[in-house]
Amino acid sequence: MSEAASAPAAPPATRILDITVIGTPAGQGAISFKGHGKAVHSNHDVLMPWRTTITKAATRALGTHQRVRVKKMPNCRACGKPNRTHGEIAGPVAVQIVVTVKRSPTAAKRGDLWPANRTTSDIDHHARAVLDALCNASVFPDDGQVVALEVQKVFPITPHPDALPKPGATIRVWKLGVPTA
Numbered sequence: 001m002s003e004a005a006s007a008p009a010a011p012p013a014t015r016i017l018d019i020t021v022i023g024t025p026a027g028q029g030a031i032s033f034k035g036h037g038k039a040v041h042s043n044h045d046v047l048m049p050w051r052t053t054i055t056k057a058a059t060r061a062l063g064t065h066q067r068v069r070v071k072k073m074p075n076c077r078a079c080g081k082p083n084r085t086h087g088e089i090a091g092p093v094a095v096q097i098v099v100t101v102k103r104s105p106t107a108a109k110r111g112d113l114w115p116a117n118r119t120t121s122d123i124d125h126h127a128r129a130v131l132d133a134l135c136n137a138s139v140f141p142d143d144g145q146v147v148a149l150e151v152q153k154v155f156p157i158t159p160h161p162d163a164l165p166k167p168g169a170t171i172r173v174w175k176l177g178v179p180t181a
């Protein structure tokens with residue numbers, strides 16, 4: 001366990017998820033409007049594979065499944081559980097995310113150690129994408145449950161314990177409140 005792995009909130013906290021995901025990180029936030037006023041994420045083609053990768057890794061690690069939605073139905077079609085409680089954690093949640101992004105040739109040429117530039121998505125957009133993916137993975141039913149969030153954006157070469165050798169993310173989730181053990 002790295003030194004960065006303590007919960008970004010006051011104890012008691014029980015860590016329930018610790019995954020490393022390899023893929024191309026994409027931020028979520030910029031919206032485009034298509035015909036008939038339909039709003040879509042402007043980077044949909046890169047955002048969706050990234051979110052899917054995270055969702056799959058989280059469901060595999062936790063043994064959860066994605067909620068199967070049926071229009072106007074209040075329950076998951078796969079398990080019958082109500083949509084509003086369809087998640088591993090019912091109460092407050094703390095999340096820690098370290099996103100490793102590709103170091104562009106320009107950044108490498110400048111000798112940049114951190115992705116402090118406009119060529120990668122803003123850090124809050126990275127958080128948005130990861131939290132939505134965790135919600136889809138039924139880690140928690142509602143991302144309003146997240147009360148503590150720590151996000152970092154690094155390059156593979158950044159001197160950080162969770163910097164990955166290639167683009168991806170380290171994601172940790174804690175359940176806050178009474179320990180379950």
Ligand SMILES: [Zn+2]
Binds near residue numbers: 068077079080081086
């Ligand atoms: Zn279900």
